[in-house]
Amino acid sequence: MVKVTVCGAAGGIGQPLSLLLKLNPAVSELALFDIVNAKGVAADLSHINTPAVVTGHQPANKEDKTAIVDALKGTDLVVIPAGVPRKPGMTRADLFNINASIIRDLVANIGRTAPNAAILIISNPVNATVPIAAEVLKKLGVFNPGKLFGVTTLDSVRAETFLGELINVNPSQLQGRISVVGGHSGDTIVPLINVTPDVSAKVANISKADYDKFVNRVQFGGDEVVKAKNGAGSATLSMAYAGYRFAAGVLNSLGGASTSSSGVPDSSYVYLPGVPGGKEFSAKYLNGVDFFSVPIVLENGVIKSFINPFEHMKITQKEQELVKVALGGLEKSIEQGTNFVKGSKL
Ligand SMILES: NC(=O)C1=CN([C@@H]2O[C@H](COP(=O)(O)OP(=O)(O)OC[C@H]3O[C@@H](n4cnc5c(N)ncnc54)[C@H](O)[C@@H]3O)[C@@H](O)[C@H]2O)C=CC1
Numbered sequence: 001m002v003k004v005t006v007c008g009a010a011g012g013i014g015q016p017l018s019l020l021l022k023l024n025p026a027v028s029e030l031a032l033f034d035i036v037n038a039k040g041v042a043a044d045l046s047h048i049n050t051p052a053v054v055t056g057h058q059p060a061n062k063e064d065k066t067a068i069v070d071a072l073k074g075t076d077l078v079v080i081p082a083g084v085p086r087k088p089g090m091t092r093a094d095l096f097n098i099n100a101s102i103i104r105d106l107v108a109n110i111g112r113t114a115p116n117a118a119i120l121i122i123s124n125p126v127n128a129t130v131p132i133a134a135e136v137l138k139k140l141g142v143f144n145p146g147k148l149f150g151v152t153t154l155d156s157v158r159a160e161t162f163l164g165e166l167i168n169v170n171p172s173q174l175q176g177r178i179s180v181v182g183g184h185s186g187d188t189i190v191p192l193i194n195v196t197p198d199v200s201a202k203v204a205n206i207s208k209a210d211y212d213k214f215v216n217r218v219q220f221g222g223d224e225v226v227k228a229k230n231g232a233g234s235a236t237l238s239m240a241y242a243g244y245r246f247a248a249g250v251l252n253s254l255g256g257a258s259t260s261s262s263g264v265p266d267s268s269y270v271y272l273p274g275v276p277g278g279k280e281f282s283a284k285y286l287n288g289v290d291f292f293s294v295p296i297v298l299e300n301g302v303i304k305s306f307i308n309p310f311e312h313m314k315i316t317q318k319e320q321e322l323v324k325v326a327l328g329g330l331e332k333s334i335e336q337g338t339n340f341v342k343g344s345k346l
């Protein structure tokens, strides 16, 4: 019996992500929470002939806490795509003012109602919203760093797609054979492409100009979609796919499967000092930066270990430089998120 809750389930990401979760046979209950239209989306999805029982939870007014409590009660996994998306001309950091308090309040509810649930954060700016979640859970005394995941899978999905185009390989075959680390915005995103010898041999022929274009496209792929949607939001469908890919990995691990079985596992933006070996890794390679996206190995829905890219992947000089740049941006966002909660009443 596995209960999954989606917070922000009626949104552009929330709806297709909930659809994909409804199709997963491991899910027995799917609780959809949103401040609008949660019941409508739930009624719609509930007609699909798969075992998951779908429920919709929508507060009647601002004071109504029963909807969120019902959505979270007994849940094993919460996915959060709640909040506002970007419009052209905005950075992800510009979303902080609105999304920071949405994440703070949702995670406080999770900490109080479902302290053992795995929490997957999609809402931007991920580089800061995950530190917000960690700080809230710490304040409530229920922080389990092995169960807090910043969802950066879309960066991997993009890297696989764009590299596949470049080296003429079916992009779905690149899953687990390249990696993306760092954070989730602009130059904090660092693709690593020399992860397996077969891919490494192919990328050796890429020109410097093409490589630079590839890195830039992975780092700024989100902007490409924001521009194309021209005011109607940011990536939703590719994000729902990516969010589902990551959530399915967590669900599989709850069912006993190891995420490390096929190549390099997906990365997630995690609190390193709370992961085995993470504190030493951060001190040695990241100037002590606490949150960083690394490939993680899961067991029973919890991070069992992570793969140290600096020891297990052939990182080039250029990639080292990209990591250095990423750390500067990450430090600022982490501090912003942490300070926000320190100055907040829960
Ligand atoms: N991690 C990643 O790779 C990506 C993250 N995102 C982020 O995901 C977030 C959602 O994007 P979209 O689905 O396109 O936005 P959207 O506006 O279509 O949907 C957001 C949903 O959240 C709901 N919501 C707002 N406040 C809420 C609250 N307090 N509790 C529950 N639900 C609430 C809204 O009613 C809406 O249905 C944005 O912050 C966006 O930047 C988007 C793409 C990729």
Ligand SMILES: O=C([O-])CC(=O)C(=O)O
Pocket (backbone or CB within 6 Å): 085, 086, 092, 124, 154, 221, 222, 223, 225, 226, 234, 235
């Ligand atoms: O670009 C955005 O604002 C949404 C996002 O995080 C992405 O598409 O990677």
